[in-house]
Amino acid sequence: MGVSILQTAAFINGEFSESETGASFPVFNPANGKEITRVADCSARDAERAIDAAAAAFKGWAHETADVRAAVLKKWRSAILEREEDLAALLSTEMGKPMAEALGEIRYGASYVEWFAEEARRVYGEVIPNASPSARTIVLKQPVGVCAAITPWNFPNAMLMRKAAAALAAGCTMVAKPAEDTPLSALAVAALAKEVGVPEGVFNVVPTSKPAGVGEVLATHPKVRKISFTGSTGVGRLLLKQASATVKKASMELGGNAPFIVFKDADFDAAIDGVMASKYRNGGQTCVCANRIFVHDSIVAEFSKKLAERVKNLRVGAGNETGVDIGPLINRTAIEKVERLVDNAVKDGAKCIVGGSRHEAGELFFQPTVLTDVLNQSEIAQSEIFGPVATIIPFSTEDEAIQYANETIYGLAAYIYTRDLGRAWRVGEALEYGMVGVNEGVISSAAAPFGGVKQSGMGREGSKYGLDDYLEIKYLCMGGLDR
């Protein structure tokens, strides 16, 4: 059976403990509004306690061999996969996503632990020939130190695991603050970390209903050498400002506004499949969702009709119901934003050909929606919708599509559907984004350097580059070799 994955206390220095104030906050099931449980409401002092624990554990963890760190990570991954069904059920309950997607997320998060367990043993340095015959320059890589992680509610397991796995693989220690809507998934993997022997203080979790206060401690504390944030661009800007006072390293995985460009030579059915996968995954609540769908004007009418036929068959309901495709939005603020964007778009002349309003399944459910005749400079096209709403924008030329696609402050993911190799290269290179899917709507994996440009952030997660973000480069100049 193993340890219970339903934990409600803070995880600091290897132990679950209440907040120093004794306060707690409720966690709700977005599908029915019912309180799941209450969780320790950590204060700034609790965050300082966790940072002290991570600092005390750092030297020992950094001096472990890479093999030891890799072995601990592999045990953690095995424990996560052994409990994948329980973890997925917990995630679906607190976040709302359908069970099938929740299970996919647990496996996706575990793939980052597997990836970085392997990368842990490949932190190579190099010897550089020195201008002096009696000296050698030796480059080595060392762990950054105590790292803070602040993670979002939309992937409460995977977004944490892709930070924690890289940090621990590099020899860093971590204090993580999960989103207040979804703290249970983070506390669950903390319980499994304890079970498999992650040393005390190496991994800590401080849930709180007051992210600004705890976040400020994490972003300003002198013992914290790096902050890794996944969330909105607005909060990312604030954290960068706060972290600048102590010149922390920063990884920022921020908001997106993905263009999905369908050229007239595209494989039509593949493009439709791509939109369904990219737009409606996680109910449209992913940072890499197709946010604006650009379709060549010669095929836009047929494309819109075909997409509408697929979208109207999407099944809406609670994540634990069999066969559900679209769960609830995370909270009232989220659904009010989606509703306002759709209503204003229609007022501005967009046509709603499917959905367009709240769904009868419950207070936080929104109908899968398709809007056509959307303007690229409209509020909905310039906003991160974060809901099951597709906006279709016609274009005429390749240059116009590139111009439209780049007309945003964001630069995370983009998608192109064409069977013209030259066009794929020209447009792929011209798009101002960190990641481009070509004839593919789901492009994330642990092996790929996930991240954005412009105001979608900095740094990369996954791949060998993701480990570099938790390492400092140092060189030794070894002189006197001729004495």
Ligand SMILES: NC(=O)c1ccc[n+]([C@@H]2O[C@H](COP(=O)([O-])OP(=O)(O)OC[C@H]3O[C@@H](n4cnc5c(N)ncnc54)[C@H](O)[C@@H]3O)[C@@H](O)[C@H]2O)c1
């Ligand atoms: N680029 C990526 O990889 C990626 C992945 C997932 C989500 N996101 C982005 O996250 C956003 C949606 O997630 P969200 O609503 O949880 O974002 P959010 O920015 O509101 O919250 C993210 C995290 O920041 C915390 N936070 C909020 N205010 C804070 C403050 N003042 N100081 C410190 N921490 C604070 C929250 O508690 C949460 O843990 C979208 O913009 C989405 O694009 C990006």
Ligand SMILES: O=C[C@H](O)CS(=O)(=O)O
């Ligand atoms: O929402 C953000 C996630 O990073 C999306 S993905 O599952 O990594 O593609």
